Amino acid sequence: MASSSPIRLLIADDHPVVRVGLRNMLLSDDQFQVVAEARDGAEALVLVKKWQPEVLLLDLAMPNMPGMEALRELTSHETQTRTIVLTAKIEKQQILEALQLGARGVLLKDAAVEHLAACIRAVMQGQYWLDGRPVQNLVQVLRELTAQTAPPPRKTYGLTSRELEVVTLITEGCTNKDIATQFGISEETVKRHLTNIFNKLGVGNRLELALFALNHHLLPATA
């Protein structure tokens, strides 16, 4: 029963024509239910809190509070809502920023009518949606985006060479066991390296570490 209940959505866009167009696209599919609509970022935050939608479609360029700021606010709230950024145009740096802030997808408006349903379904299945398609390996995408957005002078942030190697493997998606096997060390030692890395970089988990490494050019150029 629960699996057949519609996906609850909130549309946040300052343009009424855009909201109506998207709402009608969604209403034609009984798997979707639009629970509320917001005209700006501030209203979106209020309505997310009130309606707890499963998916928020969030325009980036809105008055009062731009979408990216609303996204930043949302990350500080305890919410299960998954955000799909809806935009006319987006720079790679902004995609990175949106993903860091917790966005689960980026949907360009010229593809909205065509991809909206598939994008929402992919995000609800735990995938990310970028570049008009579902993304299985977020870390790989982040690496590519980072490579395209900035030259990579390598910094170490006080990490030892072994810790840097661990960071590289973490961004490749390796488990502690994988790393232990590769370096011929125990998992306990890997955990100790990770604790030291987390403390030095001020990050709290592996995803944050991967994002930090990508954004701060902590990875070797050839990795």
Next chain:
Amino acid sequence: MRQTLVAAEVYDRLQRAMASDPEGFCDLYRDYLSDARLTLSQLYLACHGRNSDELRAKAHYLKSSSLVLGVSAIADLCADIEDCSAEIEFAAVSKKLGKLTQLLNRVQSELEQKLGPRVVPAAA
């Protein structure tokens, strides 16, 4: 094959999605045209007042609905206007607004052929 200004794929998808409400579908495009006319007049005012921020904001606003409804030629021109506004090239913006006016008239004619006179917004 004659090129259309409203992308057939987007138009058809929306029309299918709103098959149970054909009047609502027509109203959607009428509201788009009406809003585009209003935004166009605001763009002219902003250009006359050499207000770069307002120009960019309004051009972006019109681009947004144009993209979603498949009117990509208008969206592209709005993107050009955004760029020219950022560079404070008001003479170029002025020329593009002339083009935008013509283009909007053509889009309206095309939609009128598809949807009938109901899609034409009431004259301001």
